[in-house]
Amino acid sequence: MSSFKLSTEIRYYNQLPEFIQEFSVTKDDLIITNEVIYDNSFKLYGTDWNVLFQEAYGLGEPNDKMINKLIADAQKKKYNRIIAVGGGTVIDIGKLLSLQGVDDVLDVLYGKVPIKKGKTLIVLPTTCGTGSEVTNISILEDTTNKVKKGIVHQYLFPDFAVLVPELLKGLPFKFFAFSSVDALIHAIESYLAPKSNPMTELFGVKAMELIINTYKDVAEKGQQAAYENIGKVLLASTYAGIAFGNTGVGAVHALSYPLGGKYHVAHGEANYAFFDAVMKKYDEVNPTGKITQIKEIIAGILDLPAGGNAFAELNVLINKLVPRKPLREYGMKADDLAPFTKNAMEQERLMINNYVPFTADDVLKIYKDLY
Numbered sequence: 001m002s003s004f005k006l007s008t009e010i011r012y013y014n015q016l017p018e019f020i021q022e023f024s025v026t027k028d029d030l031i032i033t034n035e036v037i038y039d040n041s042f043k044l045y046g047t048d049w050n051v052l053f054q055e056a057y058g059l060g061e062p063n064d065k066m067i068n069k070l071i072a073d074a075q076k077k078k079y080n081r082i083i084a085v086g087g088g089t090v091i092d093i094g095k096l097l098s099l100q101g102v103d104d105v106l107d108v109l110y111g112k113v114p115i116k117k118g119k120t121l122i123v124l125p126t127t128c129g130t131g132s133e134v135t136n137i138s139i140l141e142d143t144t145n146k147v148k149k150g151i152v153h154q155y156l157f158p159d160f161a162v163l164v165p166e167l168l169k170g171l172p173f174k175f176f177a178f179s180s181v182d183a184l185i186h187a188i189e190s191y192l193a194p195k196s197n198p199m200t201e202l203f204g205v206k207a208m209e210l211i212i213n214t215y216k217d218v219a220e221k222g223q224q225a226a227y228e229n230i231g232k233v234l235l236a237s238t239y240a241g242i243a244f245g246n247t248g249v250g251a252v253h254a255l256s257y258p259l260g261g262k263y264h265v266a267h268g269e270a271n272y273a274f275f276d277a278v279m280k281k282y283d284e285v286n287p288t289g290k291i292t293q294i295k296e297i298i299a300g301i302l303d304l305p306a307g308g309n310a311f312a313e314l315n316v317l318i319n320k321l322v323p324r325k326p327l328r329e330y331g332m333k334a335d336d337l338a339p340f341t342k343n344a345m346e347q348e349r350l351m352i353n354n355y356v357p358f359t360a361d362d363v364l365k366i367y368k369d370l371y
């Protein structure tokens, strides 16, 4: 069975003041963001905002401790709506804050309290990768067990996803690269997932096209080409979010979570570390299935001659933006091989979306080969 659902209303504005005016944003709304983003956005259009800076609660991607401290402070404030302005970190935290009656986010993660819709949630992405603005997923690290896990629920769909490309003009190139490669992997994993269907393919293929063409531009003209194309890549990341929000993502994400959780490797960079190896395994086990279509699509976007190796060429291109390193250079130790394999296999929510099933031996071999 396959289906297609989009629960979030999407708005697109050229400038932030248009959003502020149309949504009548005031200090009765709680803005969650990062100071660097705030200085280049809301601060330019007034000072009387009700703001919490995510980094004041902990650095890096979301974890239970950071989120619980933020929830405690948000509960002391009076506000009507939550406006999350940031990358996947800020957005995923905003989603959890919008729920009702949560004191400890681990209770939500482990199903100890029912999930209830609370505040209206408006999301403005400032990276171009996660697609979280249109998904019902929030990802966090459980710091006790040092693992990344996802919470999936209908009430985690933002009410509004607001795309404003100018918010991304200060995005450091490194985070442009990490986040856009995440979006590209969302589109590819979604296309190969069993729940993929003509609707999700439409969004996934368009996302691949916009991102790979931008990478070609960057390889040819330099980093400024990323910013010239930023509106397209922002759209692509939302498209990829729509695609994978319906199909799920698979083994690339499952294998990357232990690395991201334990060694705090940025999500997109961690995904890219496993992308090539997972595609190679897929191709080895079932070379005549849907993977042939995706190779043709990628070869077409890359203008490869007949017989060209699409995944190999794509990796050459991506490596110019996100150099891939052996896993030990991200901090991984030989002792991690077994627990990482166990942890990746336990990400059943993701592993069921694989193009071909993976055994623990397959996963261990990938970790060993990349180590």
Ligand SMILES: NC(=O)c1ccc[n+]([C@@H]2O[C@H](COP(=O)([O-])OP(=O)(O)OC[C@H]3O[C@@H](n4cnc5c(N)ncnc54)[C@H](O)[C@@H]3O)[C@@H](O)[C@H]2O)c1
Pocket: 034, 036, 037, 060, 061, 062, 086, 087, 088, 089, 090, 092, 126, 127, 128, 129, 130, 131, 132, 135, 136, 137, 138, 139, 167, 168, 169, 170, 171, 172, 175, 178, 179, 182, 267, 268
């Ligand atoms: N919920 C989902 O559907 C979903 C999907 C994929 C990933 N994720 C999660 O999203 C997180 C990663 O998000 P991300 O890749 O967007 O990175 P991020 O949100 O962690 O941001 C990376 C860095 O860029 C900075 N930054 C962001 N926007 C900026 C801007 N416009 N200008 C200057 N600095 C800016 C941030 O402050 C941060 O330091 C991970 O936790 C990942 O697991 C969630």
Ligand SMILES: [Fe+2]
Pocket: 130, 182, 183, 186, 253, 267, 271
């Ligand atoms: Fe992702």
